[in-house]
Amino acid sequence: MSQTSSSQVTIAVDAMGGDKGLKVSVAGCALALKQVEDFNLVLVGDENRIKYYIKKHKLPSNRVRVVHAEEEVLMDDEPVFAMKNKKKSSMRIAINLVKDGEADACISAGNTGALMATAKFVLKTLPGIDRPALISLMPGVRKNGSLKMTTTYMLDLGANIDCSVENLCQFAMMGTILSQKIKKVKSPRVKLLNIGSEEFKGLGVIKETSAALDDMKNINYKGYIEANEIFFNAADVIVCDGFIGNIALKSSEGLAKYIRSVTEDTFKGKWFYKPFVWLGYLFFSPVLLSLKNRLDPHQYNGASLLGLKGVVIKSHGNTNKVGFENALLEAVNEAKNDIPNQISAILARRLKVDG
Amino acid sequence: MSQTSSSQVTIAVDAMGGDKGLKVSVAGCALALKQVEDFNLVLVGDENRIKYYIKKHKLPSNRVRVVHAEEEVLMDDEPVFAMKNKKKSSMRIAINLVKDGEADACISAGNTGALMATAKFVLKTLPGIDRPALISLMPGVRKNGSLKMTTTYMLDLGANIDCSVENLCQFAMMGTILSQKIKKVKSPRVKLLNIGSEEFKGLGVIKETSAALDDMKNINYKGYIEANEIFFNAADVIVCDGFIGNIALKSSEGLAKYIRSVTEDTFKGKWFYKPFVWLGYLFFSPVLLSLKNRLDPHQYNGASLLGLKGVVIKSHGNTNKVGFENALLEAVNEAKNDIPNQISAILARRLKVDG
Numbered sequence: 129m130s131q132t133s134s135s136q137v138t139i140a141v142d143a144m145g146g147d148k149g150l151k152v153s154v155a156g157c158a159l160a161l162k163q164v165e166d167f168n169l170v171l172v173g174d175e176n177r178i179k180y181y182i183k184k185h186k187l188p189s190n191r192v193r194v195v196h197a198e199e200e201v202l203m204d205d206e207p208v209f210a211m212k213n214k215k216k217s218s219m220r221i222a223i224n225l226v227k228d229g230e231a232d233a234c235i236s237a238g239n240t241g242a243l244m245a246t247a248k249f250v251l252k253t254l255p256g257i258d259r260p261a262l263i264s265l266m267p268g269v270r271k272n273g274s275l276k277m278t279t280t281y282m283l284d285l286g287a288n289i290d291c292s293v294e295n296l297c298q299f300a301m302m303g304t305i306l307s308q309k310i311k312k313v314k315s316p317r318v319k320l321l322n323i324g325s326e327e328f329k330g331l332g333v334i335k336e337t338s339a340a341l342d343d344m345k346n347i348n349y350k351g352y353i354e355a356n357e358i359f360f361n362a363a364d365v366i367v368c369d370g371f372i373g374n375i376a377l378k379s380s381e382g383l384a385k386y387i388r389s390v391t392e393d394t395f396k397g398k399w400f401y402k403p404f405v406w407l408g409y410l411f412f413s414p415v416l417l418s419l420k421n422r423l424d425p426h427q428y429n430g431a432s433l434l435g436l437k438g439v440v441i442k443s444h445g446n447t448n449k450v451g452f453e454n455a456l457l458e459a460v461n462e463a464k465n466d467i468p469n470q471i472s473a474i475l476a477r478r479l480k481v482d483g
Numbered sequence: 484m485s486q487t488s489s490s491q492v493t494i495a496v497d498a499m500g501g502d503k504g505l506k507v508s509v510a511g512c513a514l515a516l517k518q519v520e521d522f523n524l525v526l527v528g529d530e531n532r533i534k535y536y537i538k539k540h541k542l543p544s545n546r547v548r549v550v551h552a553e554e555e556v557l558m559d560d561e562p563v564f565a566m567k568n569k570k571k572s573s574m575r576i577a578i579n580l581v582k583d584g585e586a587d588a589c590i591s592a593g594n595t596g597a598l599m600a601t602a603k604f605v606l607k608t609l610p611g612i613d614r615p616a617l618i619s620l621m622p623g624v625r626k627n628g629s630l631k632m633t634t635t636y637m638l639d640l641g642a643n644i645d646c647s648v649e650n651l652c653q654f655a656m657m658g659t660i661l662s663q664k665i666k667k668v669k670s671p672r673v674k675l676l677n678i679g680s681e682e683f684k685g686l687g688v689i690k691e692t693s694a695a696l697d698d699m700k701n702i703n704y705k706g707y708i709e710a711n712e713i714f715f716n717a718a719d720v721i722v723c724d725g726f727i728g729n730i731a732l733k734s735s736e737g738l739a740k741y742i743r744s745v746t747e748d749t750f751k752g753k754w755f756y757k758p759f760v761w762l763g764y765l766f767f768s769p770v771l772l773s774l775k776n777r778l779d780p781h782q783y784n785g786a787s788l789l790g791l792k793g794v795v796i797k798s799h800g801n802t803n804k805v806g807f808e809n810a811l812l813e814a815v816n817e818a819k820n821d822i823p824n825q826i827s828a829i830l831a832r833r834l835k836v837d838g
Contacts, residue, residue: 275748286678289686323641323729331644355733359741374678375727376734378710383735386624386714387742393630394774404766411763419749
């Protein structure tokens with residue numbers, strides 16, 4: 129816990145991480161500081177450059193301090209290399225601040241593999257948790273007369289390639305806690321990602337996990353889910369191993385980008401030389417803008433590395449300031465709700481019951 | 484081979500399969516018959532109902548004959564149950580026609596698992612091929628000044644859950660042949676789906692497959708591909724096991740459907756009560772229609788079950804008549820190019836070289 133009062137949490141920011149580094153991270157911090165009152169920031173990185181951006185975006189000096197870091201983890205550094213050799217990097221120092229109790233959470237838009245390896249090495253996993261998992265909100269819709277926008281937690285998104293039945297059950301438990309504490313869902317519906325809802329289709333580990341989840345008292349397990357249902361509010365928590373989760377996440381991100389590319393290309397076509405079409409675009413543009421906002425992927429930015437002795441949030445590397453703001457507010461939320469200790473408490477209770 | 488002349492191929496159609504059965508399948512046949520000259524059809528299913536739809540859509544009697552089937556495979560029949568017990572179904576009879584040389588290919592929009600199990604049981608795999616694989620075209624774009632629409636073959640999409648290195652290498656070879664013969668790509672770029680382009684990220688089987696593909700002389704292997712690059716023309720053939728392929732396919736289909744739902748909902752919003760916006764929509768609608776056409780998933784309908792002694796095409800269960808037409812034309816193309824024998828020939832040559 130940090131030195132501040134219990135309602136005031138402190139977030140350490142790896143300000144150098146991400147495709148656009150300080151430009152996006154400090155701008156995102158400015159938005160979050162305006163949005164929410166009760167948290168403070170420690171910005172870690174090149175002190176002079178950070179101070180320039182703090183001034184530019186008028187960050188309130190009473191809520192922000194700077195810790196200098198003389199190096200950076202690069203996007204193509206190998207995770208183990210970064211963990212072993214980049215001890216003076218902004219990423220490493222931000223994680224150290226959490227370990228030393230000077231911050232309640234840290235956030236980075238940098239190299240995902242390096243962040244996972246370093247965070248696991250420095251913070252260690254909670255007792256009873258074998259492996260941390262990467263969890264994030266996926267967008268979705270619910271048809272109920274009108275269409276309602278929803279969200280679903282999905283884990284693991286790439287931290288663990290091979291998972292045991294026990295690992296997957298722990299993911300279900302951690303996802304349930306996050307959905308309860310952050311999204312205020314009373315009894316989150318948990319589903320297991322598979323390639324068919326029929327019993328006979330499952331892989332060995334998936335089948336066994338399904339049986340084990342059925343027996344877990346604190347999990348509201350609802351069976352299998354197919355990948356095409358991820359975005360249709362069929363569950364509050366979707367569990368899968370990191371290989372499959374990463375494939376599902378990246379292929380849907382890819383398709384979204386493909387649709388964006390084709391849309392932009394079509395809108396930029398020869399149409400614009402026809403005055404009526406151009407006029408049509410102008411009059412119709414409020415609807416198109418509303419659609420763009422509803423589909424904005426930056427709303428869902430911010431994956432959490434669950435299962436560590438500390439809150440670690442990964443922002444997408446190529447997010448914008450709004451995306452970074454959202455990821456930062458997720459860090460604030462998880463720190464306020466003290467998610468690691470919540471997971472520990474449930475685990476301890478479960479071990480007691482099982483024993 | 485069928486009894487017709489070599490340039491005239493015959494396709495057996497499971498006319499009952501799919502969510503909308505005859506309504507879509509016969510309408511799709513009508514479109515395909517108008518589009519392409521040199522093929523004939525055998526429609527298999529409920530004779531009286533088929534004849535009603537043949538009359539309705541004015542199918543040319545000299546190119547179409549009907550074979551009666553007294554039962555159907557249902558969408559929720561278990562694959563093995565359907566294979567063992569539904570011997571008089573339209574699906575089974577269509578496959579039998581290929582086995583008996585009365586048709587050069589068959590197509591069904593019915594139960595995928597049942598089609599795979601029955602086709603494999605009746606037709607058998609080609610010598611040297613352990614398992615058939617489900618392959619389909621994925622849409623894509625290439626940025627080269629202007630945006631160009633592209634396609635990429637991807638396999639396996641769900642026929643095989645666990646794959647060996649040898650299976651995956653066979654998939655690469657079959658995908659290469661399809662890309663060469665159907666898409667006329669001289670030296671198709673083959674990539675292996677993984678969760679990171681860096682060497683250290685791969686699973687055991689994927690790493691070994693990568694090394695094996697590097698050694699194969701007839702394969703233009705280009706390394707790993709991440710799931711977010713599927714839709715950006717990074718390869719002509721993408722290889723993966725059926726579990727991962729199915730997850731990638733279904734999650735991107737799901738996201739596309741999500742975007743469609745949100746778009747339709749936004750367009751149906753309160754906007755339409757504002758006359759200027761409504762006018763804007765009218766004037767801009769040619770652009771929106773063009774976009775809808777460019778993104779239409781039915782263009783890419785039709786997955787092929789490669790590696791069998793016969794051409795078997797799976798149409799999406801909920802496709803429309805244009806989608807069924809495209810799948811049917813894929814069947815015609817593969818039959819004309821005699822894909823099974825092409826695969827056999829390459830395999831035989833390879834075995835000779837290796838031996």
